[in-house]
Amino acid sequence: MSAKAAFYDVDGTLVRTNIVHTYAYYAMNRGSLTGIAARTLATLAQIPVYAGLDLINRKVFNEYFYRAYEGLSEDRLVTLGEEMLQDVLKPAIFPKAQDLIDEARRAGCRIVLITGALDFTVLPLARHLRADDVIANKMQFVGGIATGKVIPPIIEGANKAHAIREYCVKHQLQLDQSFAYSDSFSDYAMLAMVGRPTAVNPDVRLRSVARAYHWPVLDLR
Secondary structure, eight states, X not given: XXXXXXXXXXXXXXXXXXXXXXXXXXXXXXSOHHHHHHHHHHHHXXXXXXXXXXXXXXXXXXXXXXXXXXXXXXXXXXXXXXHHIIIIIHHHBOTTHHHHHHHHHHTTEEEEEEEEEEHHHHHHHHHHTTOSEEEEEOEEEETTEEEEEEOSSOOSHHHHHHHHHHHHHHTTOOGGGOEEEESOGGGHHHHHHSSEEEEESOOHXXXXXXXXHTOOEEOOO
């Protein structure tokens, strides 16, 4: 059996949450009640900006969005990441997500979550889903405090495809035998990179592409 992997986008594919929900959790669980209220309101006020940037340029969106983490303690972020798994992520996992992962594992695939989320937010979820590895964005910390800058390259769009290729080379995995799953047209390059792409809970543009290329379409909801 050839060595292969299954790469899973996370937000919208395996769980119904996104990175704005994740930051909102951190904002509501840090510091004094006054500070919590201020950060929560600030996050809500920025949602239209986030939505616009996400539609226009995912890379710029990520860079802009992650500035909100500036000044947060690494230890606290890691601790909240574990708590967020119980409070936010586990209830948001799509009912059939674990079955999809288990099916790939039975087929001999290495299970890899690939996401534009920050690594400390997704590692607890990866352990819960029994994934073998995670490819995610990494926050820069100086003296244990977040700078608000992500260590390049930012994992998004075409960079996800590059990351998958490099991962397969490093681990001697066959790209043409590997799988990829995503809900978003922004991940087209990632899906096209592997031999066995699947659109999961697809947006309108991805559904159209999947039909054109005869890719499988799944609904995990």
